[in-house]
Amino acid sequence: MRNSVKISVSAAAVAALAFGLTACGTSSDPSSKPEGAKADTSKPLIVAASPVPHADILDYVKTHLAAKAGLKLQVKEFTDYVLPNKATETGQVDANFFQHKPYLDDFNKKNGTHLVPVVGVHLEPLGLYSKKTKDLKSLTSGKTVAVPNDTTNEGRALKLLADNGLITLKPGVGSDAGLSDIKDSKGLKFKELEAATLPRALDDIDAAVINGNYAIDAKLTPAKDALALEKADGNPYANILVVKKGSEKDPRVVKLAELLNSPQVKKFIDDKYQGAVIPAFGAVKP
Template sequence: MRTTLKITAAAAVTTALALGLGACGTSSDPGAGSTASADTSKPLVVAASPTPHADILNFVKKNLAEKAGLKLEVKEFTDYVLPNTATQSGEVGANFFQHKPYLDDFNKKKGTDIVPVVNVELEPLGLYSKKVKALTDLKAGQTVAIPNDTTNEGRALKLLADNGVITLKDGVGTDANLSSVKDAKGLTFKELEAATLPRALNDVDAAVINGNYAIEAKLKPAQDALALEKADGNPYANFLAVKRGNEKDPRVVKLAQLLNSDEVKKYIDDTYDGSVIPSFGAAK
């Protein structure tokens, strides 16, 4: 089925991209996305987490890309490291799986040079449990699992603090780690890789789970979470990203435009029922 493409917010994004979102550069694999030497007749390969990122990209591929003249390939990854290292090395031309605080931390620690291009959607972080029915049922001596990567751990602890489960030291915010907990109220924390948290629900009393992994585990964040991040003012929008210098690749510009189209907004709204929220606009 072909869908008529209508571009609204995408127009502003395209303009920003055309004006230049960074200096030119080259990739170790010219066919993977280097603006200076890429064969833009080749498909743009995009690394993505399976849900919702790869789902959204596959919707674009099946319904919008051909009409827009874009050849698109989607390569799925199930962790938070390989999509960035594959983008840096040129194995893929772009990725779609992460938010800005995570990318900033990754670039700093790994010495990579990856930049955001366009925001697409937000997946609220949530607290889930198979053993308690409400936040007030969490008691001293119980165990809560949280993501072990720096940015999502801080995000998880802030969610718990915002909902009165724990108390953080003053002024910590999303930079929190376990040493930032002023009062754990008798709870024990278990740090685990984000992708494993849904499977840990049987072994802990509760877990803070990233939205994409919650959805993959058939959880419904808008219904099942004991506590859920608010969308307003949330800095954790997930975006399309590339290695610096590849922002002007015509394929990247075209994909950014499609990802901010009315059709993608409708797809997200209809498919995820509030568990994933459209969050369009140029990423900074």
């Protein structure tokens, strides 16, 4: 289904997650958690993040910048696009760093959550990858292309395919385009999969549109391996630091936002990812 990310988590796993996060000193009861400027700055700021590049960037900040800035930072890694937002909403973590604003807006709308962006950090260009072909011309009628099954990333993937002439979308469709919005598939077949599973699917399908963080985690180099890659100019999909509404003025959050937008972090991103991840600093448009 394209309207939600498919996650299969047992009740025991959820309970273990909640216990593990609570054991680290963060209450799972939002009402007991100080917010905003009243937050206890002596406690570590716990941030949920995807492993690559988000946790890598946070670990760099923790190792090289946080102590000097007086910030205690703790990073919790998650490998999906649902649990980090739920943990932030319930107060199990203080913030998260894994998503772009269109995804956040869609998540809030569908789940009744109250999460807000703090600052933009980087862009991970979405790319089309294949283990069976080396050029777009080979993706002809009958070939199967996999796309992310969550609303915003599927629309983003379809736009990439349309921009490269592989499909034609109906006039006027936006970032929430789905398979039903394809005017002309040009004979291509499509498979909707959870974003995290797309790299593993490359052995079984002809091509897949993969989010930048999962491509990097799968040892793919977007600038070299992608058959087609998103352009950075005017791209609304910068990845952002996110908190629950009311926590934007938490001094620890403010400090982390400053560090994530620092010249040192820009250099780290440029040097480490060589264009696979692009700095996209600054305020996030409403």
